[in-house]
């Protein structure tokens with residue numbers, strides 16, 4: 001990644017494309033020759049771009065997507081094949097991907113084609129996971145003599161349950177979009193012909209909500225994976241109460257009572 005002085009220091013990326021349409025930002029992983037294999041450049045650039053959009057109050061949703069043939073076919077095997085245990089432990093390989101789970105702005109991952117290994121794991125970092133009919137999911141690491149290393153054993157298991165997760169992770173087989181939706185891995189399967197358009201529509205819907213409410217909602221759904229039911233319900237209630245300290249709660253309810261559209265202040 002370099003910066004382009006002629007464009008207000010806007011970063012110029014090597015392995016991703018970025019664009020903004022209204023209040024929706026899109027990050028596209030762009031290493032088509034390597035089926036979007038997730039090397040360290042992709043990781044750094046995706047995180048830099050996503051965190052930049054997360055800090056921008058004009059952005060209400062971030063879409064992370066890939067190409068038609070591959071969202072991402074996994075971590076870059078060629079880049080990591082000669083690594084040693086002390087080296088990857090010292091650099092805490094893949095830890096940084098978890099930063100996507102900390103974004104306040106809703107992250108929508110949109111998968112066409114292969115989402116394998118790290119690709120499936122990055123897709124699972126989304127708040128909403130959208131799949132084209134062409135999507136193929138899998139955790140084939142077992143075929144390389146390793147296991148998933150970006151959260152796959154944990155997030156896939158929480159999404160699809162022990163037995164489907166074990167099946168995928170121990171056999172290394174792929175599953176299609178239909179099976180992924182049936183298993184609870186994806187939010188929706190969308191037609192391949194106008195996938196980008198349908199994804200954008202959903203992203204605009206989310207971006208059009210109050211940002212304080214979307215941030216609170218996604219934090220609370222995530223909490224369901226991290227805490228007990230009793231503690232989660234308690235925290236949800238407190239978060240719910242806290243939203244009554246926001247202008248958007250007053251605006252949303254006043255707009256409803258007066259049969260008009262709310263105008264969110266995002267505070």
Ligand code: CAA
Pocket residue numbers: 033034035037038073074075076077078079094114116117118119121140141144147148149150152
């Ligand atoms: N890493 C590096 N390069 C990759 C890659 C990966 N994960 N996946 C594909 N590529 C490269 C191929 O090496 C090939 O490059 P060359 O043209 O230079 O040979 C190019 O992308 C095109 O790939 P194929 O020719 O293999 O395409 P295909 O259509 O025949 O097969 C595929 C597609 C089934 C997805 C196959 O590429 C494949 O099996 N890829 C590897 C999938 C995998 O094992 N992913 C897990 C990686 S480990 C991991 O992710 C660890 C973790 O948990 C974080």
